[in-house]
Amino acid sequence: MTASTSKGIVYPQSTDHTRLWEHLQTLATTADSVIFGNIDRQIFTSSGTWTRPSNAVAVYVRVQAGGGGSGGCGATGSGQAACAPGGSGGEYAEGWLTPSTAGASVAVTVGAGGNGGSAGANAGSNGGGSSFGALITTVGGSGGSGASAVTSGSTAASNGGSGGTGGDFRLPGGDGGNGQVISATAIKFNNGGAAYLSNMRRATGIVATSTSGFDGYSYGGGASGPSLGASQAAVAGSNGAPGIVIVTTYTA
Structure with a gap:
């Protein structure tokens, strides 16, 4: 006679004359089916x-949403400047799933920057959400506001992506940095928001002329905002970074 543990390992429960080595062979064979032996990793950048x-x-899933783009700046006149805030970072989530919960196949969505x-x-524009079917979802970072020419003032940035579902751990994306104008100089703070799988994108710094900012870092980082000094033409913002989904399956 035999019995099974809750994890499916068969062990002897017998008073017959089965030899000891046969019991050990059964135990070793069934244990092989529930002990990690190999790794299958599928990385989705699209x-x-x-x-x-x-x-x-067992299945371990990591999901990173895309980062937000930064806004553009309107043209400036004499004695004016403009400084658009940075886009925010995308949300991140991860979790462990049993093979039966994951299912035979899952639609994977990777959010664009x-x-x-x-x-x-x-x-x-906002970054796209990434997901592992409906089991783990994340929300992309918000796009930064555009900035008009001013003599002084601040343009507030948006919060990082948040509000997804599922998983065992999640972290909102980092906020974008505010755009700040002092006199006719556009001054930094308009960094792109960080994400769990990316660094913050540096601000454009004090600008006397014009800069369009910097695209967000992979994966899921927000773009830093553009800045204009006095008497400059309008400039566009920069792009957030796309997300990624990494699925690691531990096999027997």
């Missing part, structure tokens, strides 16, 4: 379908 490998024991706003005081 949307696709995850297929569960054979002999799966948000586009920078067109030249002028035009907002950047």
